[in-house]
Amino acid sequence: MKQEENHGDILIQNGTVLCMDPAQSKFETGAVAVKGKLISAVGGPEISDKWTADRVIDAKGGIIMPGLINTHTHAAMTCFRGLADDLPLMRWLHDHIFPAEAALTPERVYSGSLLACAEMILSGTTCFCDMYLFEDSVAEAAKFAGMRAVVGEVLYDFPSPNYGPVEKGFRYTEEMIRKWRNDSLISVAVEPHSPYLCAPELLQTASHLARKYGVPLVIHLSETESEVAQIKEKYGCRPVEHLANLEVLGQNLLACHCVAVNEHEIALLRESSTKVSHNPESNMKLASGIAPVPRLLAAGVCVGLGTDGCSSNNNLDLFSEMDTAAKLHKVSTLDPTLTDASTVLRMGTLEGAKALGLEKICGSLEVGKGADIIIVGMDKPHLIPMYHPESHLVYAVRGSDVQTSVIDGQVLMENRQLLCMDLERIMEDVREIAKKIRSDGH
Amino acid sequence: MKQEENHGDILIQNGTVLCMDPAQSKFETGAVAVKGKLISAVGGPEISDKWTADRVIDAKGGIIMPGLINTHTHAAMTCFRGLADDLPLMRWLHDHIFPAEAALTPERVYSGSLLACAEMILSGTTCFCDMYLFEDSVAEAAKFAGMRAVVGEVLYDFPSPNYGPVEKGFRYTEEMIRKWRNDSLISVAVEPHSPYLCAPELLQTASHLARKYGVPLVIHLSETESEVAQIKEKYGCRPVEHLANLEVLGQNLLACHCVAVNEHEIALLRESSTKVSHNPESNMKLASGIAPVPRLLAAGVCVGLGTDGCSSNNNLDLFSEMDTAAKLHKVSTLDPTLTDASTVLRMGTLEGAKALGLEKICGSLEVGKGADIIIVGMDKPHLIPMYHPESHLVYAVRGSDVQTSVIDGQVLMENRQLLCMDLERIMEDVREIAKKIRSDGH
16 A cells, blocks of 8 residues: 555656756656645656555646746736837837836736736746836736746836835835745845946945845846947946946846856856846847857856746747747857757756746756646647657747646646636736727827 | 628638738728638628628637748658757758658658648648658648648759659659649649759759749758858859859749848849748758848848748747747847838748749738638737737747638638648657657667
8 A cells, every 4th residue: 555655735647757957867757746835756657656646647748847937027018018019129118118117007017917927827937037016016916826936126216106216116125025035936036127227326235135135136237239338338347347346246146138248247247156047039029139148158157048028029938938049049159059959948947946046946856846847748740759858848849838837736727727817807907908008009 | 681692601700800912901800701712802890791601710809811821841851850959960961861861751751741731730821832852742741631832852963762863853843743733732843952962954954844834943042151162162153143144043933041142142133033931940940040131121032931841940830930030130130120020921921922923822811812811819818918910920929829720712720620630640650750760760
C-alpha cells in the first residue's frame, strides 16, 4: 500500500518533463507531484508508481514544464492594446498613451490587469513583474486571478495621476510593501521609471528603500540611443554609468531593455550582478533597437524575458517572445548558433526567476519550489513531428498550445478553460473601458 | 420574396469585412455571399438582407477577410520540423537536411504536404507556393486537402532523388503543367533552385519553358551575402544582375528571399516587374540577413510573404510572419512608421496573389474572385479590446485565432475543426516518417 506521505493534492503525469533546473533534468516520460503550494516530487515514470493524489492530470504526451516568467510588463495596458501603432515614439506617447493614461482609475487598472492575467494564464505565463500606476490594483487583480507577481508603483519627477508628488509615491510603495509582505503570490518592488524621468535623488531614495526592505528595484534603462544622448548631455555619462555613479546598480536591480549599452556598461552590469529584462518585440515595434543579448549572456549577465505592455507588442505571449528573441539575435549577429533554443528557454524560466529574485520560488520544477507548472499540448499539426522538445517550445509552440496552468498549487486553467475567473465579464469590462477611451478621442 | 439570383451556397455574415481590395474597402458589419467557387457579393449589412444561402455562417463579430497567401514554402519539410536548429547553415544542410532528403519518397512528400495543408488551413492560409522534390505529390496533397497551390519541381545541376538528370526534371515539370492546366486549385510553376545551384543554361531553359506555357518562374535569389560572393566570383556580377544578363528577370519571375540586394538590383527588379517573396522568420533563424523590404516597397516592387519550410521557421503561421515582418523592418531601420499594419496585411494577401500571378483569382474579397475566405475570431482575451482590426491582425492575432477557412467555395475548417481530412491519421503518418528519419540517424 502506498504511504501517506506519498499522497499529494495534484499529480501531473504522462508527459515529457523539462525541469529547467540548473542540471537541465529531463524525463521523456515523467510526472510531477504537488502538495499544497509546493512541488513534492518530480521525475520519471516511477513518480506515477510511487504517488497518488486527489487530482490526477493526464498530460497526454505533452510537455510538463515550469510556467514562463514575464520579467517586464504593464499589465493594465491591455486597455490600450492596438490603440496606436506604427507611430514615432514621441507622437505615440504624447498624443495617445499619456492622454489615455491621464484618465486612468484604480478600477480601470484592475480590469485591465485582470484581462492581462487571463491572457497570461492562458498562454503559460505564471509569474510577471509589473510597473504601472495604481499598482495596488494590479496586485489585487493578480491575487484574485491567482498569479504570482512582482508589482511596483511607477515613480518619477512629475506628479502622478495616482499619488501626486513623488514623496507620496514612496509612501504608497512602502504601504504596498507592508500590505503584501506575507503574501505567497504577491511581492512588491520599488520602481523608478528611468534615469531620464527620475532625478538622481529620486533614484537614490528608491534604491535605499528597496535595500531597506530587501525588495527588488526595477527600472527602464538604456531603451534607446536618444536616452543615452539625453543622459550624456545632462550628466556627462551614459545611463548605466550614471546608475553606477549613483551606486544604484546591484544584484537587486532589474534593468529593463538595456538596448543601448556598450562594453563598459555590460562590464558594470556584470560586476554589480545587475539583472536585465530583454523585451525584443517591444524594442522592435517601437524601433528602439536590438539589445546586445549574446554579449550580455557571454559576459555572464542574468537576462530574463519580458513582453512589455500591450500597446507596444501587442500581446503577452511569452512563447512568441522566446521565438522572436532566438531569431532576432541570430540575424543581428549573422550567427545562427547564438541564442539557441535551450538558452532562450532558460531566459523564459529560471533566468527570469533569478531576475526577479524569485529563484528559490519558481522558474524550474524542483522539489520544494512553488508549484508553478504548465502543460503544453503537442498533439497538433503544427507541432508534429517532435524531434526535440526544446526546439518546439521556442520555434513552433504558441501560447495557445498551453493546455493547463497551475500556479502556487492551484489549477487555474485546464484544457484551455480558465477556472479562476469569469472571462466573459472581464472581457466585457475592458470593452467598456475601450469605448470610453475611444469616445475621449485618443 | 428574394430573387433566385440572390441565393448563394454560402453566406458569411455578422463580422467586420476587410476586403483587402485595391480600394481598401472595409465594412464594420458586413457579409460575403458565395456561389459555387466564386464570391458573388460582398458589402455591408445590406448583403445579409438581400441574400439567402444554403449555408449561413455566423462570424460572431470576428473579421471576415481573404485567406492569407504563403508565397514560398517547402510543404513536405514538415517532416523535418525541428530536426536540427541553431546550426551553421552548411552544417545544417549537409549533416541534417540533405541526408534526410536523400531518403524522401513520393509517399513521404505526400504525407508531409498533407500535414502542411492541415496546418495552413487551420492558421488561415488558403494558398501557397511550393518548391520541392516529388512535387506532383505536393499537388495531389493540396488537391486532396482542397487548398489552392502553385507547385514546382526543384531543378538544379546535379541529379535529383526524384527525376535524376535535369532534362528529366524539365520533362517532369512539363508533364505536371499539362496534367494540372485545367485545375481550379492547382497551378504549376517552373522552379530552378538558385543561381548558385543552376548553370546559366538551366536558368535560361527554365525561363523559356515558363514563358512558353505562361506560368510563373520561381527561384531562390540573393538569400545571403555568401551567395552574392559566390556568384560574383563565378560570373563577375551580383545575383540579380546575373539573372538580368541572362534575361531571366521579368513579371513572371518570383524571386524568393532577396536579402542581399543593392540599389542597382532593386532597380533591376522594379524595371523588370520581378516579384519578391519575403521570408523574415527563416532569414532570421538561418541568420541569412534582413531583406531591404522598405526600400523594395518604396521602389514599387511587389513583395509577398512566405514562411519558407518548417525546418527553418519552424511553423507555417503567416499571421506570426506578418507580425515579425512588421517589427523586423522597424527595428532594422530604427523607424517605427515603416511596414505598418496595413502594408504588411497587403503583403500577406493581395500582394501575395500578385506575386504568384493569381491576382484575378485570390488575395482579396471581390465579386468574381475565388471564394478563399477566412474568419478570425476576436472574442478572446488577447484580442480585447479592438480599436483597429488591421492592428490586431498583424500584432496580436495568431493562426490559432482563425475560426473558419473557406477555399474555392468549400468550407474546409469550421470552428477550428478540419472538415476535409482525417487529421489524426495524417499526424500519425508523419510521426511514423519521423521515427524512420530518427532511426536513420539524421
